[in-house]
Amino acid sequence: MINTENVQITKEGRFLFMQIYSAIFPVKETLTQDILIKLVIEWNQGSPHNKITNLDWDGQKRNVKFEQENLSLAIEEIRRYNTIAIRFHQFDENNIIWNTDIVVNFNKHIFSIKLDRETTDKTTGFVPKFKPPILVNMLLNRNYIATDNGIQISDRPISITKNNYKIIEDIICRKIVCSMPVIYVTKSWGMYPFRVQELAYNLRGVAHVFVEDDTEVSKLLKESCNGMNSHHGSIGIYYSGSSAAYKIIIANKYKGREKVLIDRIVNIVSRYVNQQARDRMLTWEGVQNELLKLKYASATEKKAEAESEVSEVYKNFATELKENENTIKEKERTIEDLNNRIVALQVENQGLRAKYERITEVPLLYYGIENELYDGEIRDQVLEVLNSYLGNIKKKTRKEHILQDILEYNEPTGTLSAKREEIKHILKGYTKVDESLKRNLKQFGFVITKDGGHYKLTYKGDPRYMFTMASSGSDSRHGGGNLASQINKNLL
Template sequence: MLLYSTTLRINDTLIRDGFIQLVIQWNQSSPHEDNVIPDINWNGEHNIRYGNESLWLDIEEYRNKNIIAVRFEKRVEDGAIWDTDYIMNFDTMEMTIQLDRGYTEDAQMEDLQFSTPHFISMLIDGGYLLDDNGIPVLRQAISITEDNLSLITDVINGNTHYRLPIVYVTKTAYNHDPVSISWLCSKLKGVAHILLQADKQTNWSIRSACNDNNEYFGGVGIYFPNGKHRRFLYRSYIGSDNILLEKVTRSVFQYMNAQKKPLLSTWPGVNNALLTDKYDSQKTERAEAERAREAAESEVEYYIGAFDEDNEKLRQQIEELTRANTSLQLENQGLREKLSGVDEIPILFLGDEEEFYQGEIKEMILDAVAEKLKNLGQKTRRWVVLNDVLQNNDYQEVSDERERIVKALFKDYKTLSGSMRQQLLELGFEVTEEGKHYRLTYYGDGRYKTTIAKTGSDWREGKNIASVILKNMM
């Protein structure tokens, strides 16, 4: 499973030995002790392997194409196989970096989190990365102010393009960041540029320059190199910042991981090329040796001995690639077995609406199914199917309980007591004061709000308030 993929342009200050030394430094200085390969003493070799079967670092030079390929592999107890590849092409001065996670057949695949390779930070800090059409590749956000508005307006208007996606983060209505910018930059370093609106006061200037096509008030826009654009709106409720951040990062990773890489920009591609060249070379030498058989029997014996030694090395390399292919087959087999062992098959997929509380959307759908069942004759095909769905999805009737609470809270409503306010907060309402009224906003989402008088006027008022809440918000 490819988790992270990017190709970065490198300046000429990074030489072959410097690249290898940087990779070794990356491993040896890792804060995770179980990632460090002990006793690495590099003596200038360009084809060498360190470590053991469960933790190793392999360096391969492909001289014909001026490429040095590096793979770091770690196998952990839960069955996961982590592969980090650095493929440096010194002809094009481009480096492809990929992080991949495979699984053995008995792997536990609960944890889907990963960290962006720290090697990206080392390249940035070392000053090895070229700018992307004028934008530096950084691990922090670029602040958008009145002085550099064209940096984002040109992107929005399609007047300029970059090799990496542009992520534009705007300030909320309260002039706050909608997500953790430091965390966003950490996750997307090397795969996207982060442009951060410095102050919401620039909204008017940007809108004027972009014909109102810009994001604003906490919205986040992703502008991809292929001209595509995704927009994520900001909604204020508990946990919304993490959800928004996850949506943005997932969208960027999906785009970057889908980009097709040249074979010689991948570890398997470089190794296959090395094997092919080795095979062609040996084939030529073998033919020459066969032709020399008639001339000198002793010379033939010499060649055959040399071939046997080279073929043994070639056999070992082929076995290693075969193990890699087997690992991928096991991964697919394991995934199939895990999927085939799941009894609950999803019928629907979630849309873009986030849940206000755990299970909200599922309960709404099941509520609709239960309501539909009331109007169907038993034993009909539609009743049998819908009832089967209802019985196999742990229907909790959460909405019925929430409805009961709301009706009880506003029965004979006179004023908003402290305990009543607390219960509303627990139901997900934000309570604010506006003159003679309270404003109730459901999970901070401005689409779902109502006002109530601070003092109830008659016995019907509480019933009407509950009716509005249940109809429009729950």
């Protein structure tokens, strides 16, 4: 099963970044800081291939790093937030870089785990798969994972009968909102369309899997859920957030292709969870940045104490302290810029998932020589044109059926519409080109040059897509909107 979330490619195509697995779930108070570190060490030491042989934790230090050749395990504690962040890094024989990030907030008892993979231009062929790390199994088996708004997190399916059907009813009708997606599998002629146990195991720690045990439940749900429930062998996918609509998959289309159906469900769910934004303090980079800020604050405080207590000493070392202060500030700005870049790339690069999603199939069309100005652009533009053209085709004809099929099985990334809204927001009511507006336009992708009393905005440096922007907006109600409309019409 191919999963290609959060894919990042340099302009030269020298490396490929993939977010393979992502999960956030609540844990019990019995999972302490020391138990977490011991579990991670046990996880590493139990690996037949990635074991760090010199790993000897003294049971006290929580800011420590173990290294061996191409392997490293770094542990960082940030006491102010009662948080521990762990990164396991590997560079394997195929020139693939692996990073497994684990961050636990012990105040809120939230566990975050993320597996990324990065390839270089020397990487040999490989197939990335969505596969929960063994550490998730360990947490489940040792009963450290808490419930999700009262719903048990498990690697096994939960049966729905006439006695407990209110659970799935409340989820479908959003009376109960889980932090994880919910999969509801129904029966057809008394049989499930695939091995439900395999699906639950593949999605452990990522989604809840409910299965219809009594087909009479469908009749009850039809009346109470306004037809939003799956039935007669179909599969319903219900998301935790309001940004994604529920999805019903008709299993009859996959007769004889049970594995394909399971893989598609796993891929849909993994694609959704990989797109969910994380609180910065639930990421390795966010914790590192906060630690640097705290170190800088501590250094500033010590500097102030030194100034008040030993002014003469401070005078002798003022130059050295200033240099250190500038170095820390520069590193802080660099990390902030990198974090902003990471967030921007994570959002923009979701579009690449469709390009690689069918990597094992024969493509319907091949790309020409026109380069994408941002990832997923060509796919979204083509799908939008096809969708628009569909309304002009004669009904019940072969052309209509082909276009409907293509549109049904090729979902747009959403990047195109998101960019249209983003440029509207950036230019809304602007009165002058200040540094904030320039920064937002640059992050959007424009190269900005001054031309007399105007600015030239060139998207990704392509002179075909150049727009003129006045230094000050003469009409704040319409100037920005008109420019945004021009950009959306000619570029997006």
